[in-house]
Amino acid sequence: MNGEAQGGLGRRSAVVGAMTSLSRVLGLLRDMVLAQLLGAQPAADAFYVAFKIPNFFRRMFAEGAFSQGFVPVLTAARQSDPPEAVQRLVAAVAGALGLLLLVLTASAMIFSEAVIGVFAPGLGADPRGALAAELLVLTAPYLFFISLTALAAGVQNVHGTFARPAITPIWLNICLLAAAWGLAPWLGRPALALAWGVLLAGIVQFLFQLPALARLGYLRWPRLELSHPGVRRIGVLMLPALFAASVSQINLLIDTILASLLQSGSVSWLYYGDRLMELPLGIFAIALGTVLLPRLSQHHSAGDRASFSHALDLGLRLALLLTVPAAVALAVLAQPLMGTLFQYGAMTPADARAAAAALQAYTLGLLGFTGVKVLAPAFFAQQDTKTPVRFATLLLTCF
Numbered sequence: 001m002n003g004e005a006q007g008g009l010g011r012r013s014a015v016v017g018a019m020t021s022l023s024r025v026l027g028l029l030r031d032m033v034l035a036q037l038l039g040a041q042p043a044a045d046a047f048y049v050a051f052k053i054p055n056f057f058r059r060m061f062a063e064g065a066f067s068q069g070f071v072p073v074l075t076a077a078r079q080s081d082p083p084e085a086v087q088r089l090v091a092a093v094a095g096a097l098g099l100l101l102l103v104l105t106a107s108a109m110i111f112s113e114a115v116i117g118v119f120a121p122g123l124g125a126d127p128r129g130a131l132a133a134e135l136l137v138l139t140a141p142y143l144f145f146i147s148l149t150a151l152a153a154g155v156q157n158v159h160g161t162f163a164r165p166a167i168t169p170i171w172l173n174i175c176l177l178a179a180a181w182g183l184a185p186w187l188g189r190p191a192l193a194l195a196w197g198v199l200l201a202g203i204v205q206f207l208f209q210l211p212a213l214a215r216l217g218y219l220r221w222p223r224l225e226l227s228h229p230g231v232r233r234i235g236v237l238m239l240p241a242l243f244a245a246s247v248s249q250i251n252l253l254i255d256t257i258l259a260s261l262l263q264s265g266s267v268s269w270l271y272y273g274d275r276l277m278e279l280p281l282g283i284f285a286i287a288l289g290t291v292l293l294p295r296l297s298q299h300h301s302a303g304d305r306a307s308f309s310h311a312l313d314l315g316l317r318l319a320l321l322l323t324v325p326a327a328v329a330l331a332v333l334a335q336p337l338m339g340t341l342f343q344y345g346a347m348t349p350a351d352a353r354a355a356a357a358a359l360q361a362y363t364l365g366l367l368g369f370t371g372v373k374v375l376a377p378a379f380f381a382q383q384d385t386k387t388p389v390r391f392a393t394l395l396l397t398c399f
Contacts, residue, residue, distance in 0.1 A: 023170045024278070024279050027173045028275075029173070030177055031272065031275050032341055032342060032344070034180065035342035035343075035346070036342075037345065038190055038268070038346055039347040039351060040264075040347065040348075040354075041265070042127065043128075043191040044268040045120075045260070045264060046132040046135060046191060047195065048271045049123060049132045049260065050133075050136040050138075051194075052119070052271075053136060055142075058142075058150070066154075066234075067150055067154050070093060073230055073233050075158050075298055077089050079298075079302075087218055089228065089231075090151075091221065092222075092228040092231050093151065093228075094223075095224040096228075096231050097147065098222050099224065101148070104144075105140050109136070109141070112133040115133075116136060119260075120132065120256055120267070121257060121261065126264075128264070134192075135195040138198065138199050139195050142198050142201065142202035143202075144202070145206040146205060148206050149208075152165070152212065155213065155218055156209075156212055156213075168205050171201055171205045171208060172201040172205065175201035178197065179197025183196060183197065265351060268351070269354040272342055272355040273355050273356070274362060276334075280323055280326035280327070281370065296311055320370075324367065327367060328363075330366070331359075334357075334360045335352075337359070338352040338356040339356075342355065
């Protein structure tokens with residue numbers, strides 16, 4: 001890889017990182033407002049569980065398995081097929097993905113109590129469980145819209161456009177802030193108002209992608225062509241990718257299950273700790289992984305093994321350089337950070353101390369999570385169903 005290519009990777013990662021930074025800063029403001037509004041009370045536990053469930057499937061399925069399978073296939077199609085065939089591929093993928101999402105979303109809404117029982121069994125023994133099930137009916141459709149947003153983001157990334165997808169999460173923060181400041185006082189139930197904000201955010205984030213898809217020529221009605229070769233290829237790649245993506249998400253799921261069995265507030269403490277850990281993870285690791293996947297897919301399709309290796313090496317070195325200082329800083333400053341950012345309103349000093357302890361524990365795995373985000377594109381860019389399985393097996397062994 002020449003210097004210009006290395007500079008391109010760095011610049012694109014910087015663009016994604018800058019857009020993500022803006023979103024994360026606004027997300028930090030959002031969490032400060034939520035902490036002041038909900039603290040670590042029972043209603044907070046119920047809302048955070050109802051919010052985590054669609055995000056769990058989003059990270060594992062849409063932004064994990066689907067994106068890892070879709071981007072390499074679309075990249076190869078753009079290099080070998082005419083534009084009309086590529087557009088038809090995207091329409092067919094949108095149809096198949098939309099059908100699957102409808103089934104998942106409807107199931108979560110209809111069987112919301114059972115879903116809460118699986119993800120947070122400890123909540124079912126008190127009123128938090130009933131409230132979480134009520135909120136899940138509103139937050140579950142977020143999975144449908146945000147997964148289609150991930151599809152649109154994948155199309156843009158393949159075309160070298162990273163800014164709009166990277167800044168898209170800002171709408172979630174805006175909608176939740178609007179719900180906290182505008183809808184919560186009117187409804188008198190802050191958790192319910194925030195659930196409506198999550199639903200609105202999913203719709204807005206999806207609509208935000210449509211102008212970019214129209215400009216690229218992909219704004220077409222979905223086609224239900226399950227037999228399309230590209231759809232079937234993505235499905236084959238998704239199976240091992242789903243296995244790989246599920247490893248870290250299952251870890252987070254177990255955290256939530258165990259926290260729901262502990263004293264009231266435990267789910268919220270883990271949430272606040274995770275949110276601060278997500279700052280360096282989102283700004284550095286996810287930005288690098290987002291840029292690396294289409295670039296590595298291009299190098300693999302072109303048979304350029306040297307450039308493939310150099311791009312991956314550069315990504316790992318950048319991740320190491322940025323993540324280690326961030327992990328040390330979060331571990332050392334956990335207590336003052338939690339106190340300064342969240343200890344207002346309903347958030348008590350005891351809640352801040354418990355959330356700080358959760359953050360310190362999370363920082364121990366930050367470097368590992370970063371490595372996974374950077375290494376994963378190298379496996380899935382090769383469109384080989386065996387290498388993702390090996391990667392997932394390695395992760396499962398570590399888990």
